Amino acid sequence: MERRNARAARRTGARFPAAVAALLAAGLAVTGCAASGDGSNADRGVREGGRTAPAVPDGGRTGTERPREGEQRSPVPAPDYLSTFALDVDTASYGYARRTLAEGRLPDPSTVRPEEFVNSFRPDYPRPADNGFSVTVDGARTGRDGWSLVRVGLATRGADRAAERPPAALTFVVDVSGSMGEPGRLDLVKESLVLLADQLRDDDSIALVTFSAEAETRLPMTRVGAARGRIREVVDALGTSSSTNVEAGVRTGYDVAVEGHRKGATNRVVLLSDALANTGATEARTILTRIEEERRAYGITLFGVGVGSEYGDAFMEQLADKGDGQTTYVGNSAQARKVFMDQLPAHVELRARDAKAQVAFDRRTVEKFRLVGYENREVADEDFRDDRVDGGEVGAGHTVTALYAVKTRPGATGPVATATVRWLDPATRAPHERSGAVATGALTGDVWGAGHDSLQLTAITAYFADALRGGDLPGDPGLAALADRAGAIADRSGSAVVRELADAVRQAHGLRGPDEGPREGPSKEGELRSGDPYS
Template sequence: MKRFAGLSKLTLISLGVLAALGAVLTVFGPNLRRLFGASAASLASDEDEMAMRFSQDSRLQRKSLATFGDSEDSAPALEMAPAPRAAPPSPPRAAAVASRTQVVQAERVEPVTTGNTHAAERPNPFTLTTEDRFSTFAVDVDTASYALFRRYVSEGGMPPRESIRVEEWVNYFRYRYPSPEQGDFRVDLEGAPSPFTPGRHLVKVGLQGRTIAKSQRKPTHLVFLVDTSGSMASPDKLPLAQKAMKLMVDGLNESDTVALVTYAGSVRDVLPPTPASEREKLFLAIDSLTSGGGTAMGDGLELAYRHAAKKAGSKNVARVIVLTDGDTNLGRNLSADSMLESVQGFVKEGVTLSTIGLGMGNYRDDLMERLANKGNGNCFYIDSEREARRVFQERLAGTLEVIAQDVKVQVEFDPEAVRGYRLLGYENRAIADRDFRNDKVDAGEIGAGHTVTALYEVELSGEGSRVATVRVRAKKPGGVEAAEQSFPLEREQLHARLSQASANLRFAAAVAGTADILRGAPQAGDWSLATAESLAEGAVDGMSDRAEFLGLLRRVRERHATSVAGGIPD
């Protein structure tokens, strides 16, 4: 009894009750289970099935998650039917999936997890073409995910898995695609053996948007919406936002106008629409901003949109640019859905949105990305003055002016030539195959001079000369009906060796492979960061941003090797 001397009477009574319940279940358990018609094991199985179905049904437009290489007795997905409920895997299948998720420990890097409320998208599965030969997605030119990765690694850390979006890593970089000879963009197709998975190929789909000279840009009306709450006080937040705005003003035409709105505990109209030629007046207003108070993003967003809508139209660019650390804790509207609901009318009028993320700690990457997607715009993360210059000066036209909207890509793989495929990334840009030609369904936008790159991992069969047909559908800015173009990819267009492929494909493969490994994609379980590094080394092609990626990748590998050698957990 000495071991129970320190326990209270209430605790002892509770233990007694639990013991009594245990005895009752031991004696009467079988009868109780017969009475309710389920064993404990089957009940647990039912809960797993419900959880899996809930997860799989949460995205209404997602295809069935057919696992590449599984037994052929899987029920095929119906292309035009709503996403089916997939049954949970049987134990043999679960074991097979588990075996594919094993990785080479020397190359495994575990990213940290944070309190980010946006759950990571499940990586696209391998899909058999006999079950679904179509892959449909909206283009994405956001780059915030990669810039955030760079910030984490530069400070000795690793990004949260849920912040790693493969397409944003790939599309951060410049690719030397041929310029369109006519129309708004040109499609560049290429394929080569995969450097990661023997027996498979990588297929690259690249879009190059037409460029626009500064003198040819439409008159632009910008509304800067600046978070001046207390959380923005650090040097990498409000002071960096002020530098970024000045850089953007310097790149505008004299006929462009700028308005300035701030939000903290309340919303403030700092500056009405002012010509960009009045540079000193604009800079004084920007320099006057100070931080303090709570955050009421939703209220500020509504006011900024009202300002922008005054000059919205097919002949003008009307854009709201939000600069914030993404932490919103006050105001009537607290979620991306509720905030955008109040301004959807302005979005339909043609007002676009750019979200600029700043700082660390309470940064809401999930909120910034969702706002940009819903606002027909783009999402960036600014970690330095150099990145601000890149976004607001070097790529200003693409940041501001949309040349094609609701851009959708559909790749139809020929079942005679391709046994299965997987799209790397674009999980949260997936579109139902049946909605490819539904012009009421929202999709992504392409800015002037932007490139969009997507990679597929495919397994070829021994037959069929045409590998795939790539279709691109897009509207003119402000348009209602979309135009469609079609581009064939023949087997003879695939390179026999990876070394014959362009630096574009090899570098994109290195970036996508790294992102897939770091986010823990099961299909990348046996992939190696060493392979990605070797690919990147041979594909820098004299570009500084590619060289920087190579340096970051080396730091990730060195950091992990050091932690393994010293017994320090990642």
């Protein structure tokens, strides 16, 4: 995260932090992920009324510049407003918020990341035939004075047969400190590890490191086929003791991962912890440099799995971000099964490296826009096609959704937005791009009308997360209405995960008290600022 924040600060005029809202959902085959607004837009020509020169949407390059050899590039759209971000498939924020609400507490607003609410669900976007992305752009009116929701949906091809994917070399770093003795922590981690071991192939490899006050290697990198019984014995013997030295665990874990590195395999460190560091280096900053070094030198990435009613969310998110990986959260056995039998195996099979998206809004039809979420994934517009600037890793069968609140100009017709995704092939690192677009004619329906369950679910999760953060996303119908609409979708679909969403929104409504009703914030001086909560 620090690296991305530094990139954002380098751009001219990055004076406004990106605005955030939320999306979420996890099982109606209607997922999404959010994007982050470009805080520099106000200084790079993105203002109303044509008072300044327009920005160039492809990161500052001109349409006449030739692509590098072997590079596939989408056509450069007309000059317009830009929003650029690295793709993200984290889900920890939503899982932790659900647990907090179930315990009768509102989550700390700082732990609510809307895009992670969205990534918890998987919309039924078309899937590509190759290793790249499909791009779907749709939307509908909110019924609030010209405001629409525009959704950018990206999807990868599903997982290959197990025999066809590259082998995996996974180093598990397990927190066995005293705080992990609480029910739902180490016991859940042990259950999860056994589940995963049963899913892996014989030619995959596993290592296991534990940490409390100090770190200990319990199992060096070992081929699974010859050691399934040994793996279970090591996991069963885990118990808690002493304090939490995350630094020692992460450092030792990466040492073991480097020593057991397998060329041609997916090499990953999986950290399972409540992330409540109290011994050694207790700030993520001091650990991040080592993660960065090993990621670049060996391609070792980090997958963070959080547990516990008290959880160091920001600490874990920073570690995974620096490790070019993802975070998730498990609070019960059902969630553990989903993560270790579905999510982690999918992460083992990569479809894209350093994936970024850039959404270009047409100034002729768009008056204002606001991106929901992704502050920590912000990328400078000019870095979109700089492949030295890292993006996000995306695995097989993943979906990523970016949701925007867009106010169109009265009476304007024509193109609204062009979304382009850029990624590197996992094997060859060759760059590729693919684009999709939406026009005003596609925004005539009502988001809450019949036949829009997928888009409605994305909207519900975005508004839900925004409310938990105390935001003011245009067209917000209030928590009570959101709960009713989520419940109606659950009734129609029979989806248990959407029912869980409806329950979480009702719990939040009960804790927050009466809604203030639909809201729409005023614009500030006519400027289009993604960092302004009303733009």
